[in-house]
Amino acid sequence: MQRSGPRVLLFTIALALVPVAGLSAQTVGGTVGEAAAGGPLQGAVVALVDSLGRRREAVLSDSQGRYSLHAPAPGTYRVRAERVGYAAASSPSLALDSGEQVSQPLSMSPVHVTLAAVVARGVPRACTIRPENGEQAARVWDEARKALDATHLGGRAGAYEFRVRLFRRTLALPRLTITDSSSSIQSGFSRQPFATPVERLVTHGYMEVEGDSIVFRAPDAPTLLSDAFLDHHCFSLVRGRGSEAGMVGLVFAPLRGRRLPDVQGTLWLDGQTGHLRYLEYTYTRLPFASAEARLGGRVDFVQLAEGGWIVSRWRIRMPVLERKNPRAQPVVTAMVESGGEVLGVRTRRGAPVPMRAVSGGPNAAAIRGWTFLASSSPGSTPAP
Numbered sequence: 001m002q003r004s005g006p007r008v009l010l011f012t013i014a015l016a017l018v019p020v021a022g023l024s025a026q027t028v029g030g031t032v033g034e035a036a037a038g039g040p041l042q043g044a045v046v047a048l049v050d051s052l053g054r055r056r057e058a059v060l061s062d063s064q065g066r067y068s069l070h071a072p073a074p075g076t077y078r079v080r081a082e083r084v085g086y087a088a089a090s091s092p093s094l095a096l097d098s099g100e101q102v103s104q105p106l107s108m109s110p111v112h113v114t115l116a117a118v119v120a121r122g123v124p125r126a127c128t129i130r131p132e133n134g135e136q137a138a139r140v141w142d143e144a145r146k147a148l149d150a151t152h153l154g155g156r157a158g159a160y161e162f163r164v165r166l167f168r169r170t171l172a173l174p175r176l177t178i179t180d181s182s183s184s185i186q187s188g189f190s191r192q193p194f195a196t197p198v199e200r201l202v203t204h205g206y207m208e209v210e211g212d213s214i215v216f217r218a219p220d221a222p223t224l225l226s227d228a229f230l231d232h233h234c235f236s237l238v239r240g241r242g243s244e245a246g247m248v249g250l251v252f253a254p255l256r257g258r259r260l261p262d263v264q265g266t267l268w269l270d271g272q273t274g275h276l277r278y279l280e281y282t283y284t285r286l287p288f289a290s291a292e293a294r295l296g297g298r299v300d301f302v303q304l305a306e307g308g309w310i311v312s313r314w315r316i317r318m319p320v321l322e323r324k325n326p327r328a329q330p331v332v333t334a335m336v337e338s339g340g341e342v343l344g345v346r347t348r349r350g351a352p353v354p355m356r357a358v359s360g361g362p363n364a365a366a367i368r369g370w371t372f373l374a375s376s377s378p379g380s381t382p383a384p
Contacts, residue, residue, distance in 0.1 A: 028102045035108060042063050051093075084275060115248045130230045166339075198223050214321065237249065252264060263281045305356055
């Protein structure tokens with residue numbers, strides 16, 4: 001009997017420091033401030049945009065509101081700043097000569113975002129290829145995009161040190177009872193929550209067979225933000241009900257005609273604040289369709305008190321397959337679930353970074369310093 005288990009590409013803690021990129025000849029720097037209070041604004045996504053509207057570089061403003069962007073060549077650029085809860089700010093056109101260094105301050109004003117009224121009853125929820133092509137979907141996507149962008153940039157820069165609990169457990173069918181589990185606690189500077197090559201997803205899909213292993217790939221922030229993902233999925237809106245009451249969901253699904261293994265799911269945002277809460281997704285178009293509904297994952301997002309965004313909790317479920325003989329179709333005999341949760345966050349200098357409270361859910365209270373979250377203990381109990 002042949003048995004193949006999933007190989008997980010998940011939230012790997014990078015213990016090495018992230019190298020600093022080399023400086024370009026032309027630079028634009030300055031500070032991002034809050035218009036009303038006049039103080040520095042940390043955690044804003046500041047991007048350098050060229051004359052064709054293409055983003056050439058992006059960074060997060062630091063604790064003093066400072067940023068520095070490097071232009072790849074002389075030319076005309078603009079600086080644009082975005083932050084969840086604030087109206088976007090943009091500079092006038094800046095003509096950069098070779099080797100020139102320009103200072104450009106930016107000022108941002110708070111804005112109250114409410115998405116609860118976006119999904120109107122009785123209005124057809126059309127599925128658009130790109131969320132920005134639909135007026136209602138574009139508004140929801142704009143808020144989700146800002147949080148995903150900040151999450152990606154913060155992880156890429158290794159801005160925070162995390163203490164995390166990682167777990168892996170085997171779930172027996174049909175009740176998903178935990179039969180085996182292990183966990184560990186690690187600390188380090190996270191670069192990316194997932195390692196997902198976008199180009200490969202387009203050509204090979206979200207599941208591949210490599211020898212005697214099956215590789216499942218999860219949608220990370222860069223994937224969700226990529227043109228490839230937006231071009232190969234359609235989007236619609238849904239009003240949250242039950243445990244999602246008060247939230248607005250941006251639903252995505254692969255386009256018809258695409259036959260590779262793919263993902264479908266929902267980005268859930270708070271209807272009153274527009275804050276991204278979590279992503280739920282399932283795998284689809286797999287060769288073992290009976291198990292598709294249970295295969296997938298969830299990624300929770302939370303905003304830090306200083307304005308940055310992180311992945312606070314995540315999990316992914318994959319099948320354990322068995323073949324009675326080499327010619328037989330694989331049968332799902334169990335599932336493996338892997339994931340983790342953030343126990344604490346610190347800056348590079350060791351200062352605790354509190355998380356902002358979320359109304360309901362696993363992060364209902366602010367987490368300060370090395371405060372530990374309650375975690376499930378191993379045993380033969382049904383999995384959530």
